[in-house]
Each structure stands twice: as C-alpha cells, then as structure tokens.
Amino acid sequence: MANMANIARAALESALRDRKLDRTLTTAPWSPGDRDPSVLVPTDVAVLDTCLHGGFPRGQVSEIAGPSSSGRTALLLALVGAATRRGEIAAIVDTLDRLDIASTTVAGIDRTHLLWVRGQAIAGSLPGIERALDRALKAFTLVLQAGGFGVVALDVADVPAAALTRLPFTTWLRVQRMVEGSDTACVIVAPQPLARSADGLTLVLNSSTPPTPGWAGNSNRSRRLAGLDVAARVVSPRRRVDGEIVVRCTVEDVRRPGL
Amino acid sequence: MFGALLVTEATTIDALLAVASDFSPRVELCAPASDGLREVLLDLSGLTRLFGDAETIASELWRTAADRGLDVRVALAGTRTAARLLVHQHAGVTVIAPGGEAAAIAPLPIELLGTVATAELPPPDVPTFRRWGLRTLGNLASLPGDEVAARLGQAGVAWQRVARGEDPRPLVPALPEERFEQALDLEWPIDGLEPLSFVLSRLMEPLGAHLARRNRSAAVLHVRLHLVTRAVHERTLQLPTPIRDARTLRTLALLDLESNPPPAAIDRVLVAADPTPARVLQFSLLTRALPPPEQLSTLMARLTALMGEGRCGSPVEVDSWQPGAFEMTPFAPAEPDAASEDAASVHAVQPAVALRRFREPVPVRVRVDEGKPSRVTTDRRGLGGGRVETCAGPWRTSGAWWASHGWDRDEWDVTLTDRATYRLFHARDTGHWFIEGIVD
Numbered sequence: 001m002a003n004m005a006n007i008a009r010a011a012l013e014s015a016l017r018d019r020k021l022d023r024t025l026t027t028a029p030w031s032p033g034d035r036d037p038s039v040l041v042p043t044d045v046a047v048l049d050t051c052l053h054g055g056f057p058r059g060q061v062s063e064i065a066g067p068s069s070s071g072r073t074a075l076l077l078a079l080v081g082a083a084t085r086r087g088e089i090a091a092i093v094d095t096l097d098r099l100d101i102a103s104t105t106v107a108g109i110d111r112t113h114l115l116w117v118r119g120q121a122i123a124g125s126l127p128g129i130e131r132a133l134d135r136a137l138k139a140f141t142l143v144l145q146a147g148g149f150g151v152v153a154l155d156v157a158d159v160p161a162a163a164l165t166r167l168p169f170t171t172w173l174r175v176q177r178m179v180e181g182s183d184t185a186c187v188i189v190a191p192q193p194l195a196r197s198a199d200g201l202t203l204v205l206n207s208s209t210p211p212t213p214g215w216a217g218n219s220n221r222s223r224r225l226a227g228l229d230v231a232a233r234v235v236s237p238r239r240r241v242d243g244e245i246v247v248r249c250t251v252e253d254v255r256r257p258g259l
Numbered sequence: 260m261f262g263a264l265l266v267t268e269a270t271t272i273d274a275l276l277a278v279a280s281d282f283s284p285r286v287e288l289c290a291p292a293s294d295g296l297r298e299v300l301l302d303l304s305g306l307t308r309l310f311g312d313a314e315t316i317a318s319e320l321w322r323t324a325a326d327r328g329l330d331v332r333v334a335l336a337g338t339r340t341a342a343r344l345l346v347h348q349h350a351g352v353t354v355i356a357p358g359g360e361a362a363a364i365a366p367l368p369i370e371l372l373g374t375v376a377t378a379e380l381p382p383p384d385v386p387t388f389r390r391w392g393l394r395t396l397g398n399l400a401s402l403p404g405d406e407v408a409a410r411l412g413q414a415g416v417a418w419q420r421v422a423r424g425e426d427p428r429p430l431v432p433a434l435p436e437e438r439f440e441q442a443l444d445l446e447w448p449i450d451g452l453e454p455l456s457f458v459l460s461r462l463m464e465p466l467g468a469h470l471a472r473r474n475r476s477a478a479v480l481h482v483r484l485h486l487v488t489r490a491v492h493e494r495t496l497q498l499p500t501p502i503r504d505a506r507t508l509r510t511l512a513l514l515d516l517e518s519n520p521p522p523a524a525i526d527r528v529l530v531a532a533d534p535t536p537a538r539v540l541q542f543s544l545l546t547r548a549l550p551p552p553e554q555l556s557t558l559m560a561r562l563t564a565l566m567g568e569g570r571c572g573s574p575v576e577v578d579s580w581q582p583g584a585f586e587m588t589p590f591a592p593a594e595p596d597a598a599s600e601d602a603a604s605v606h607a608v609q610p611a612v613a614l615r616r617f618r619e620p621v622p623v624r625v626r627v628d629e630g631k632p633s634r635v636t637t638d639r640r641g642l643g644g645g646r647v648e649t650c651a652g653p654w655r656t657s658g659a660w661w662a663s664h665g666w667d668r669d670e671w672d673v674t675l676t677d678r679a680t681y682r683l684f685h686a687r688d689t690g691h692w693f694i695e696g697i698v699d
Contacts, residue, residue: 043610044608045608045609045610048610067678067679068677068679068697068699069674069678069679069680069697069698069699070699071610071612071699072699073613073614073615073699074610074611074612074613074699075610076613077610077611077613078608078610078611081608082608087546087547088547089549089550089592097618098615098616098617098618098696099574099615099616100583100613100614100615100616100696101574101575101576101583101585102576102583102614103611103612103613103614104574105576106611106613107610107611107613108608111573111574111575112573112591112592112593113573113592114573114574115571115572115573115590116571116572116573116574116587117562117566117570117571118566118570118571118587119566119570121617121618121619123619123621123639124639124640135565135566138565139562139565139566139571142558142561142562142565143558143562146550146554146555146557146558147550147554148548148549148550148554148555149550150547157615157699158615158641160640160641183547210678211678211679211680213649213674213680213698215649215651217651220631223649223650223651224651224672225612225651225672225680225698227612228612228680228698230610247610248609249609249610249611249612250609250610250611250612251611251612252611252612
C-alpha cells in the first residue's frame with residue numbers, strides 16, 4: 001500500500017513539474033544548484049551571494065530586516081548597485097526620505113537607472129508617519145504595477161513598529177500577488193520581518209549580536225570609522241539555512257578624501 | 260503637361276504658391292535663383308477639362324497672378340525641364356505643344372543650364388561646352404551620347420538630357436504643413452475631470468491615428484480648455500519621449516490636469532501635438548529590455564501626482580561640498596549595451612557603509628568631556644540617545660560662507676550604548692549639535 005502511495009506521489013510530482021506548477025509550499029526546498037541564475041538578482045557581494053545561493057529571487061517579496069546600524073541600507077544599495085550596473089532599472093521607494101546620495105555613489109549605483117521616490121521627511125508624529133507610509137505604499141504598488149524594474153525596494157526601516165503593525169495584512173498579500181511571475185525582485189527594508197512571499201527570503205541582520213562598527217586608529221586623534229560588520233542570517237522555509245555569515249562593509253566617504 | 264511660374268520681382272514665395280495652388284494641388288517649389296527670384300512648377304495634367312486648352316491655362320495663370328499684383332512669366336511644356344528653361348528665357352506667356360520641347364529649347368543659349376541646376380545634378384561645366392564650340396542647347400543635345408559620357412562621365416550625360424528637355428526625376432510636390440490637432444465644442448459645459456476624460460479619449464483617438472498615419476509621434480502635447488468665463492486654460496506637456504499612443508496621451512493629460520485643474524467649467528476642448536519622427540527601437544537579444552517610454556511616462560506622471568513635484572526621479576550630485584546636496588532629474592534610463600552587462604558580470608564588490616540622512620538634521624543635546632562628545636540626548640521619537648562608547652572626529656568642513664545656506668561645522672562619528680552609530684555635527688556658528696544621519 002505504501003509503495004502504491006509513493007508511486008502515485010511521484011507521478012503527481014512529475015506532472016506538476018511538467019506543468020511548472022511545482023513551486024508550491026508543499027514541494028521540497030530548492031537545492032543550491034538547481035536554480036536558473038536568470039531568476040535571481042545577485043548583490044555582487046561574494047559571501048552574501050553564496051549564502052543566498054545566487055541572489056534575491058525575482059518575482060518574490062524578500063526582506064532585509066535589522067535594527068539601526070545593522071547594515072540594512074548598505075546591503076540594499078549593494079543590491080541596487082549590482083542591478084543598475086548590469087543595465088537593469090531599479091526603484092527605491094523611500095518612505096521617510098532618508099536616502100543619502102553620496103552613499104549611492106560609493107555603492108556604485110548607476111543613478112540614471114535609479115528611480116528614487118521620496119516620501120515626506122516626517123519627524124515624530126505618528127499620524128504624519130502613517131500618512132507618509134500610506135502614500136509610499138501607493139507609490140510602491142504603482143511602480144510594481146508598471147513592471148520592467150529589476151529591483152523595487154520599499155524602505156520602511158525608520159517607520160515605527162506601531163505604524164507598521166497597523167497595516168492590514170492584506171497589504172502584503174496584494175504586493176505578493178503583484179510581484180508574482182514578474183522579473184522584479186521586490187525587497188522590503190524594515191526593522192523587523194514583515195512579509196515575505198512563499199519563495200522569497202528574509203535576511204535578518206544582527207539578530208543575535210548587536211551591530212559591530214569597526215574603528216581604525218590607535219589614538220583618539222587618529223581614530224576613524226572604518227566599517228561595519230554585518231551579521232546576516234537567511235530565514236526561509238524553502239532555502240537551506242547556512243547559519244550566520246558576516247559581511248564586512250567598508251567606509252568609503254567621498255567627502256573625506258583623506259580617509 | 261507642366262507649367263513653370265517665375266516671379267520677376269522680389270516677393271514672398273507664399274504669394275506665388277497661392278497662385279499655383281489655385282490651379283493644381285501638385286506644386287513643386289524650386290530652390291531660389293542666384294538673383295533671388297523664385298520659381299514654382301505645376302503639374303497641370305488633366306486640367307484641360309476645367310480650364311480649356313494649354314493657352315487658356317497659361318493666360319489664366321498669368322491673369323490670376325497679375326490680379327494679385329505679381330509680375331510673372333509663365334511657360335507650359337510637356338516636361339518640367341523645358342518649361343523651366345523657357346520661363347527663364349522668354350518673358351510673358353510661352354506655350355509649347357507636347358512633343359515639341361526639344362525643338363523649342365534647341366535655340367536657347369547653353370548658359371541657361373545653370374538656371375535649372377538641382378541638388379541631384381552637379382553644376383554644368385559651361386566653360387567646357389563653350390570651348391567645344393557649343394553655343395546652344397541644341398548643339399549639346401545633338402552630340403553623340405557615348406562621346407559625351409567618355410569625356411564628362413554621367414554628369415555630362417545628365418546635362419545632355421536636360422538640353423533635350425528631358426526630366427531627370429519626377430515632380431516632388433510640396434506638402435502643406437500638417438496640423439495635428441483635434442477640437443470638440445461641447446453642447447453643455449462640463450465640470451470635473453471624470454467627464455473630461457471621456458472627451459479627451461474621443462479627441463486623443465483620432466489624434467493618435469493621425470500621427471500613426473504620418474509615422475509621427477507627439478513631442479509636445481498642448482491641451483487648451485476654453486472655459487465658460489471666456490478664459491483659456493492651457494497646459495503644455497513636454498513629453499520625455501515621442502508618444503502617439505492615445506491612452507497614454509490621455510492619461511498624461513488627465514494627470515497633469517489633476518495637478519492643475521481648470522478654474523471653471525469647460526465648453527471647448529482642443530488638443531494639439533507637435534509632431535516629431537516616430538521612434539525606431541532596436542531591441543537586444545543580450546540585455547533585458549527597459550519598459551517602453553510610454554509606460555515610464557505614465558508611471559512618472561502618476562507618481563508625481565501622488566508624491567508631489569520634484570519628489571520622483573533620478574538623483575544627481577551637484578557640484579558642491581555641501582553635505583547632502585543633490586538635485587532631482589527626470590527618470591529617463593538609456594538602453595544598456597551588451598558590454599555593460601558583460602563587464603558587470605565579473606564585477607565583485609565589497610559593500611560600502613551607507614548613511615541614512617535626515618533631511619532636516621535632528622537637534623540633540625551633547626555633553627562634551629575633554630573636547631569629545633560623551634553623552635547624546637534627544638527628544639526625537641525613535642532615536643535612543645545614550646552614552647558615547649566610541650567616537651571619531653572632528654572633521655571640520657565649511658563652505659558657501661558668502662551665501663545664506665553656508666555651513667561651518669565639526670563632524671563626529673559616534674557609537675552610542677544602543678549600538679547604533681550616528682553622524683553628529685556641531686554647528687560652529689550657533690554652537691548647536693545635530694544628528695545628520697545614522698550609519699547603516
């Protein structure tokens with residue numbers, strides 16, 4: 001009887017594979033080598049791409065989550081920079097208008113291929129932040145509906161948890177449905193995991209250890225910020241978890257040429 | 260049968276064209292002569308039923324021009340070349356019966372060839388013809404063609420054909436400037452954008468079709484709304500790329516009118532497009548295609564309507580050392596080339612630390628011990644503050660001291676007890692401390 005069940009299951013899985021319907025929650029996780037590279041957006045950061053088995057998946061909602069100074073923005077800009085250098089276009093919906101243009105320069109972003117949607121730089125008041133978040137989500141859906149972008153990122157990293165938790169869960173379901181089947185890698189940058197589609201991934205930064213800035217120089221006068229050690233861990237039910245990796249982000253401040 | 264009209268006095272070409280257009284829709288404008296006189300050619304085929312024989316047509320042409328104050332010469336012949344040569348030689352009206360062109364122009368001086376030179380023909384080598392003893396067009400026409408070709412090449416053969424009264428090419432009629440516009444007078448004034456969208460759809464469809472028929476696209480779209488107050492509400496949209504899709508044009512016009520609505524009800528709508536040659540796109544097999552410009556234009560218009568003017572686009576750095584200075588430019592990505600993808604595929608980088616910048620720096624209270632910040636306190640929600648664990652600085656920058664937006668400050672990088680790393684600065688002119696951004 002068990003043998004018959006196994007045969008039936010194998011036949012069913014084979015039929016699903018033939019019709020390309022095997023990407024469901026019930027199937028086995030991807031093994032690292034069986035992924036078509038064209039469905040991934042690499043970050044060009046070797047250690048991170050190895051950990052992600054190639055990069056962020058297209059047609060899925062993924063997340064980069066972590067506290068302040070955990071390297072969320074650095075990894076997002078690395079992803080956007082890699083996409084724009086390959087000639088793709090990318091969009092960043094910046095809910096509270098926090099993007100630093102000098103940082104996009106050092107991240108190697110081709111800014112002619114970057115669409116930056118600036119939200120309102122609201123300070124403090126929760127109702128104002130909720131309005132800015134609502135507007136940013138509308139802009140985010142407009143960009144996703146337009147299509148053609150390699151990477152579309154929603155930056156809600158500085159939005160208070162109170163405003164994020166008030167969003168209806170259907171918001172993220174709608175985003176997932178919009179992205180599904182497209183060539184866009186959708187990335188949400190948030191202080192904690194919010195939403196991820198079935199085949200997306202969550203990159204949690206500094207979940208167990210606090211952010212570790214690296215300082216150079218032995219004396220008070222010679223000390224300078226040299227980098228940031230980002231401890232990243234992939235959380236995904238469909239990916240093999242390789243434990244925590246550490247990505248070293250360096251300081252390349254174009255405004256301090258002596259450093 | 261063709262006619263040639265030569266105005267013998269300096270006048271505007273429009274008056275001459277108006278006379279010619281009264282007789283034939285097929286009118287070719289000749290290049291101005293060296294003495295500034297203008298000449299037009301007419302295709303008069305089939306006009307005998309309307310006006311009568313060739314002599315009648317010629318005299319009618321001359322009379323019509325005279326009625327309009329133009330002193331013209333008129334020549335009618337079976338070929339355009341013969342008509343042009345004759346009109347330059349004979350004053351008044353000249354009519355040559357079809358078939359008699361070669362004989363009619365044979366006695367004309369060979370110098371007349373210069374008057375019918377066109378862009379397709381090289382200038383005639385009249386001195387050479389004179390050295391050969393040729394005095395008239397008939398002399399040149401009677402030479403053996405192969406001998407002329409052997410000495411002067413194809414140019415000589417072409418000029419010999421002209422001397423025989425043959426046309427080097429068909430007539431190229433001048434097309435009147437075409438206007439791409441549609442208008443609709445409304446029976447009842449409309450108020451609001453929703454009914455206007457239906458009217459715009461109705462106007463944009465034929466406008467788009469007209470542009471498509473002429474293989475043109477709109478570079479600029481004009482929307483003129485005549486209001487019940489007798490005022491005209493006019494909007495001009497500079498399109499980022501040539502567009503002729505009616506739905507896209509309608510959406511762009513509507514989104515613009517959403518931001519700039521008319522102040523009163525509308526009783527006439529006019530849309531006009533400045534035409535430009537349509538885009539020709541060559542897609543690559545090796546790179547991902549970018550979204551079509553129509554799609555990007557619509558997206559940008561929607562985003563601008565939602566977020567506000569100047570809040571969507573591509574950022575560019577400005578030529579300044581002022582921290583955080585940038586400008587927004589329209590988002591118009593160029594098609595990538597295959598080389599960029601190849602180069603990027605082998606490009607591995609190390610991520611760079613980024614700054615999350617507060618557009619308005621956050622004021623903080625900083626306790627300074629031994630010249631270094633030792634504690635940071637802020638009332639801003641979401642920013643913890645605390646004791647400074649490690650700091651580096653100061654880096655002093657200043658600039659634009661001659662302007663109102665000048666700066667003079669000391670920057671510090673500090674890690675607080677909440678393990679977040681901030682960039683602080685101390686404004687030296689006011690003595691206040693601010694958080695510029697969070698290192699992330």
